[in-house]
Amino acid sequence: MNVENAIGVFDSGFGGLTVFKAIAQQMPNYNYIYLGDNARSPYGDHSFDTVYQYTLECVEWLFAQGCPLVILACNTASAKALRNIQQLDLPKKYPSNKVLGVIRPTAEVIGEMSQSKSIGVLGTRGTVRSESYLIEIHKFFPEVKVYQQSCPMWVPLIENGEHENEGADYFVRKYLDELLRQSSQIDTILLACTHYPLLVPKIKAQIGANINVVAQGDIVAKSLLNYLERHPEVNAHLGQQSMQSFYTTGDTQTFDEHASVFLERSIKSIKVKV
Structure with missing residues (x-):
């Protein structure tokens, strides 16, 4: 076709x-x-x-x-x-x-989604190391504090169809804990990898309803x-x-x-x- x-x-x-x-x-x-x-x-x-x-x-x-x-x-x-x-x-x-x-469109609006002006960003090592979200979010929302955490095991779990299994729970909890230890004020978590929405049920089960989880689609x-x-x-x-x-x-x-x-x-x- x-x-x-x-x-x-x-x-x-x-x-x-x-x-x-x-x-x-x-x-x-x-x-x-x-x-x-x-x-x-x-x-x-x-x-x-x-x-x-x-x-x-x-x-x-x-x-x-x-x-x-x-x-x-x-x-x-x-x-x-x-x-x-x-x-x-x-x-x-x-x-x-x-x-x-996908970075700039997300950065343009993500600051409006946080009441505490503290945002967590979950992404691959490459995205986190580039600091692209730190730079772009601060262009639009200089008052917002951005905390990053790489999640190197999440994409392999998803691409191998293991993301719904119990084995994925450990790595979901591990990276969320590492992110949230950086600040108790984080009220919004951006999924800065387009694979991660498939883990939303497990992510929400770990963090509860008081933290907003934002996918990019x-x-x-x-x-x-x-x-x-x-x-x-x-x-x-x-x-x-x-x-x-x-x-x-x-x-x-x-x-x-x-x-x-x-x-x-x-x-x-x-x-x-x-």
């Missing part, structure tokens, strides 16, 4: 499907191509240069499929690659194309809708036939099985090399 002028949605693996799902729900008429770089996932522990190279290769593949707009639905890619792609690659090689990330979807309203010249180049295609650099059967958990429906993916 030839999906023309689609919005490209990229993630290192499955997590970006939570963002894709939210975008497609709010903007169902648009065409979409999702690409998961599962063969090289997870990105969280890779260097800046490696993440940048991998992300650029995937973005260029989506451009080659006719996507004029690509969403990096991956916090690690947004933290380590987005700025270089926007500043170095697009002006020289793809001046008419756009690439957007709806935030990014609303931000994209607003972006297209403000940039009709970009919107005009997007196809709106409600078509969707899914691609992976990894095993399609594994991708389809995991995608059905994220999307709550069955899909058929195609394996590609980027």
Whole structure:
């Protein structure tokens, strides 16, 4: 099926499907191509240069499929690659194309969700080390205190289908305890990895109802809708036939099985090399 002028949605693996799902729900008429770089996932522990190279290769593949707009639905890619792609690659090689990330839209609103002005950020090692959320949140909410905690075991648990099992409880509790020990004032926790929404039931069971848990899907979807309203010249180049295609650099059967958990429906993916 030839999906023309689609919005490209990229993630290192499955997590970006939570963002894709939210975008497609709010903007169902648009065409979409999702690409998961599962063969090289997870990105969280890779260097800046490696993440940048991998992300650029995937973005260029989506451009080659006719996507004029690509969403990096991956916090690690947004933290380590987005700025270089926007500043170095697009002006020289793809001046008419756009690439957007998930960090800035989240940073623009997260401060409004905290009464205590103390926010916890849970992410991969790569996202935490980049300090992208510290920098971006302070641009919009300089009064907000941000505490970070990396959760290196969460993505492997989710990608291996172990996130609902009892064994995951230990690692959920471990990283939450390490975060909350940093401040007793934290009243909002941002899930700064698009995989983490699958752990929300376990997270809420550990922290109780007095701490707000924020996933990014709806935030990014609303931000994209607003972006297209403000940039009709970009919107005009997007196809709106409600078509969707899914691609992976990894095993399609594994991708389809995991995608059905994220999307709550069955899909058929195609394996590609980027």
